[in-house]
Amino acid sequence: MVRWQKKAVATGAALVLVAALGACSSSGGKQEEEKASGAAGNVANTPRMKVAFITHAAPGDTFWDLVRKGAEAAAAKDNVELQYSGAPEGADQANLVQTAIDQKVDGIAVTLAKPDAMQANVKKAADGGIPVVALNGGIDSWKQAGALGYFGQDERIAGQAAGTKLTELGAKKAVCVIQEQGHVGLEARCQGVKEKFPNTEKLYITGTDMPGSQTTMTSKLQQDKSIDYVVTLGAPYALAAVKSVKDAGSSAKVGTFDTNKDLIGAIKSGDVQWAVDQQPYLQGYLAVDSLWLYKTNGNTIGGGQATLTGPAFIDKGNVAAVEKFAAGGTR
Numbered sequence: 326m327v328r329w330q331k332k333a334v335a336t337g338a339a340l341v342l343v344a345a346l347g348a349c350s351s352s353g354g355k356q357e358e359e360k361a362s363g364a365a366g367n368v369a370n371t372p373r374m375k376v377a378f379i380t381h382a383a384p385g386d387t388f389w390d391l392v393r394k395g396a397e398a399a400a401a402k403d404n405v406e407l408q409y410s411g412a413p414e415g416a417d418q419a420n421l422v423q424t425a426i427d428q429k430v431d432g433i434a435v436t437l438a439k440p441d442a443m444q445a446n447v448k449k450a451a452d453g454g455i456p457v458v459a460l461n462g463g464i465d466s467w468k469q470a471g472a473l474g475y476f477g478q479d480e481r482i483a484g485q486a487a488g489t490k491l492t493e494l495g496a497k498k499a500v501c502v503i504q505e506q507g508h509v510g511l512e513a514r515c516q517g518v519k520e521k522f523p524n525t526e527k528l529y530i531t532g533t534d535m536p537g538s539q540t541t542m543t544s545k546l547q548q549d550k551s552i553d554y555v556v557t558l559g560a561p562y563a564l565a566a567v568k569s570v571k572d573a574g575s576s577a578k579v580g581t582f583d584t585n586k587d588l589i590g591a592i593k594s595g596d597v598q599w600a601v602d603q604q605p606y607l608q609g610y611l612a613v614d615s616l617w618l619y620k621t622n623g624n625t626i627g628g629g630q631a632t633l634t635g636p637a638f639i640d641k642g643n644v645a646a647v648e649k650f651a652a653g654g655t656r
Contacts, residue, residue, distance in 0.1 A: 373405075418435075437459050487522075490638065496553055500528045557580075559582065601636045
């Protein structure tokens with residue numbers, strides 16, 4: 326497995342797994358909240374605390390199911406009432422942060438994929454005494470926003486790792502497919518790919534419209550027969566790209582960022598060559614657990630630096646090691 330991490334993430338005690346409580350909570354920018362229920366077994370005897378967990382999840386993106394399961398597992402262990410909500414648009418996400426402030430929550434975990442829209446309200450929460458941690462998006466902006474820590478991967482480094490792999494595999498021309506315009510993390514991924522594999526072209530799709538996304542990828546492959554690698558930035562789009570390759574009569578191969586159960590199967594079958602794994606379950610778990618540690622013991626994680634959860638590659642050579650976890654919905 327190729328590892329590009331700057332430091333290892335140590336979790337210490339075994340993670341407590343809980344059953345899935347449903348799909349992603351976002352719905353076209355509309356807030357939905359659900360509270361995590363307690364799990365059987367040992368639960369912290371610290372005072373009950375309320376944590377708002379706010380993401381930029383787009384409807385149908387299974388990546389966020391994994392993040393949420395990690396957050397729910399930590400909440401169940403830590404005696405935390407978890408309020409999970411999401412909105413793809415930055416302004417709507419910022420409004421969710423304001424709602425959390427108004428509710429006087431004990432902590433906020435938030436993604437900063439669109440930091441310009443988010444920063445004012447996130448800083449308002451932090452300045453008002455509500456501890457905030459960032460995850461998944463915003464590695465270059467979390468400190469400025471006043472967050473205590475960051476849990477995720479450096480997207481540019483992850484992109485560079487993918488670009489290096491393309492070179493090693495002998496690729497000639499790649500298209501890097503971005504499913505959400507304005508998302509700083511996705512742009513950084515494609516930037517990193519291009520830095521290490523210069524013959525890379527960006528292609529924008531609308532991630533919330535999967536049939537349209539597949540059509541756009543098919544058209545691109547039909548127009549440019551020189552493309553021999555499609556790099557997508559999420560598991561659902563990789564599976565759509567596999568269909569696009571077939572529909573276009575192309576011989577291009579598919580690599581991707583991020584995984585889900587179906588994507589693991591596609592790697593096993595050879596339909597997808599590899600996936601860059603950033604361990605989304607771990608991101609959700611550490612975000613909630615770090616807020617609990619801060620509130621109950623004054624701890625912070627990372628020593629003022631981002632806590633990296635990736636990247637690492639999953640391919641045919643090591644997919645068996647994560648298959649059982651993917652089947653359980655945690656990888």
